[in-house]
Amino acid sequence: MGVNRAWEEEEDRLLYRRVYDSLRRRLESGEWSPHDKLPSVRQLAARFGVNRLTALRAYRMLAEENRVYAREKSGFYASPPVPLTGANASDSGMDEVEPSPSGPRPGNPMSEIQSLPVDYQLSQGIVDPGLLPNLFLSEYVKGVFDLYPKLMGTYSNPQGDEELRESVARYLTKDTRVPLAADDLVITTGGQQAIDLLTRLYVGRGDAMLVERPTYSSAIDIFRQQGARFLPVDITPAGYDLERVEALMKLHRPKAFYLNPTYHNPTGYTVPAGQRKRLVELAERYRCLLIEDDSFHEMYFGEPPPRPLFAYDTAGWVVHLRSFSKYVAPGLRVCAVAGRPGVIRSLVTAKSLADNGTPLVGQKLFLRYFESERFGRHLEKLRIAMRIRKETAEKELAGGGWTWDSPKGGLNLWVRLPDGLSSSELLEESLRQSVSFVPGLICDPLRETDTHLRISYSFVGEAVLKEGTRRLTELARRLAERNSLGSSLGRLMP
Numbered sequence: 001m002g003v004n005r006a007w008e009e010e011e012d013r014l015l016y017r018r019v020y021d022s023l024r025r026r027l028e029s030g031e032w033s034p035h036d037k038l039p040s041v042r043q044l045a046a047r048f049g050v051n052r053l054t055a056l057r058a059y060r061m062l063a064e065e066n067r068v069y070a071r072e073k074s075g076f077y078a079s080p081p082v083p084l085t086g087a088n089a090s091d092s093g094m095d096e097v098e099p100s101p102s103g104p105r106p107g108n109p110m111s112e113i114q115s116l117p118v119d120y121q122l123s124q125g126i127v128d129p130g131l132l133p134n135l136f137l138s139e140y141v142k143g144v145f146d147l148y149p150k151l152m153g154t155y156s157n158p159q160g161d162e163e164l165r166e167s168v169a170r171y172l173t174k175d176t177r178v179p180l181a182a183d184d185l186v187i188t189t190g191g192q193q194a195i196d197l198l199t200r201l202y203v204g205r206g207d208a209m210l211v212e213r214p215t216y217s218s219a220i221d222i223f224r225q226q227g228a229r230f231l232p233v234d235i236t237p238a239g240y241d242l243e244r245v246e247a248l249m250k251l252h253r254p255k256a257f258y259l260n261p262t263y264h265n266p267t268g269y270t271v272p273a274g275q276r277k278r279l280v281e282l283a284e285r286y287r288c289l290l291i292e293d294d295s296f297h298e299m300y301f302g303e304p305p306p307r308p309l310f311a312y313d314t315a316g317w318v319v320h321l322r323s324f325s326k327y328v329a330p331g332l333r334v335c336a337v338a339g340r341p342g343v344i345r346s347l348v349t350a351k352s353l354a355d356n357g358t359p360l361v362g363q364k365l366f367l368r369y370f371e372s373e374r375f376g377r378h379l380e381k382l383r384i385a386m387r388i389r390k391e392t393a394e395k396e397l398a399g400g401g402w403t404w405d406s407p408k409g410g411l412n413l414w415v416r417l418p419d420g421l422s423s424s425e426l427l428e429e430s431l432r433q434s435v436s437f438v439p440g441l442i443c444d445p446l447r448e449t450d451t452h453l454r455i456s457y458s459f460v461g462e463a464v465l466k467e468g469t470r471r472l473t474e475l476a477r478r479l480a481e482r483n484s485l486g487s488s489l490g491r492l493m494p
């Protein structure tokens with residue numbers, strides 16, 4: 001390691017410790033009451049003259065120690081005092097005991113990165129709100145309330161609104177060529193809830209589970225929270241190594257395999273048609289539930305994708321997740337889950353226990369749009385817009401030593417950095433330049449892949465995308481120069 005690099009690392013460690021110590025002292029002195037909002041990451045970074053990741057790291061450490069807790073999109077708050085246990089506990093009874101999670105503390109680094117306020121937002125893997133049908137949906141609101149006057153006065157069926165399920169069943173029947181009826185579907189509050197409920201149902205603490213490497217970062221956090229034991233399976237442009245998949249299934253008898261085989265997040269790869277049938281056969285043979293997350297199915301740039309794995313399932317070992325967040329409205333939180341009766345029955349129970357049904361208003365609004373001719377026309381336009389943005393980002397990245405496989409659909413580029421650079425190092429620097437992206441580490445169930453990063457080209461307009469990507473390549477160039485200078489000095493100095 002270069003001398004400069006070692007100094008920088010030591011300096012980083014000291015800076016983070018300074019922020020952590022100060023916060024901890026102030027928390028212990030009672031300056032903040034339980035549940036008080038604490039300074040934002042930005043304020044803290046400015047006060048100590050450190051970058052935001054350093055400030056965030058201090059908060060993360062305090063959260064691990066149960067001294068603070070995070071509220072999504074809001075910031076950090078002072079935790080109530082941790083109850084005394086064992087010999088120190090008072091015997092004043094149960095009322096003093098605060099609830100605390102029994103498993104590993106939940107974390108979601110993806111959402112922490114996405115909530116940092118930056119000018120060049122390349123970490124959000126969703127579509128630019130300006131390209132989504134917000135206007136039509138808002139026009140529909142009154143019409144939907146007129147059509148269903150009791151909309152707000154009733155619960156949805158926990159399985160999902162029947163009319164919506166019938167409509168999605170017709171759509172998926174055409175698309176997958178599997179005859180489906182309303183009873184074969186559950187509507188969940190986004191794909192995220194479907195992943196969560198299925199994991200709770202099928203993966204117990206310590207159970208083996210196959211996961212792609214890399215994969216959708218928030219899914220990793222769900223599996224980790226559930227206490228799953230990961231069996232990583234590399235995904236490449238050619239799909240998976242099926243011999244390895246079979247060997248893992250045979251040896252470990254995993255309960256489930258979470259896959260996102262079509263325009264995969266973060267890589268954009270699509271598992272070839274030839275592997276899909278074989279995967280389903282393996283799942284049947286080794287009794288491993290395939291959780292097929294098909295969130296990007298409609299986001300293709302040329303030919304439509306191969307048929308989903310679900311299309312090959314005859315024995316009920318595939319459950320298919322079709323979220324509409326990515327191309328209609330993330331705010332509506334509508335995802336359809338298709339499966340065989342056993343899975344659907346369990347999922348309906350889990351869903352009713354979790355929230356008693358996805359809000360009916362959103363389901364009816366979505367239905368109105370989904371049934372209209374606008375839906376198809378919107379998808380056609382969106383595919384073109386996404387392809388243009390992908391090409392814009394690729395043009396800016398070209399020539400700087402970055403490499404990637406150009407995806408045929410989806411919202412992201414999975415990029416390998418020039419040799420010697422790490423994505424977490426680049427993120428620290430890029431946040432100072434108001435650019436964010438997803439570092440490879442958090443997409444890796446083993447938390448090792450620091451050579452790659454995910455750039456989402458879908459969320460920001462072309463000018464911002466261009467400038468954000470330009471800043472990234474420029475920063476990487478400067479970092480590479482600094483690192484090579486550091487290592488030359490390291491060689492010169494004894």
Ligand SMILES: Cc1ncc(COP(=O)(O)O)c(C=O)c1O
Nearest residue numbers: 190191192216260265295323325
């Ligand atoms: C692969 C994948 N699955 C599921 C989700 C969650 O989507 P939803 O908004 O439907 O909860 C995402 C969101 O980024 C995703 O990328």
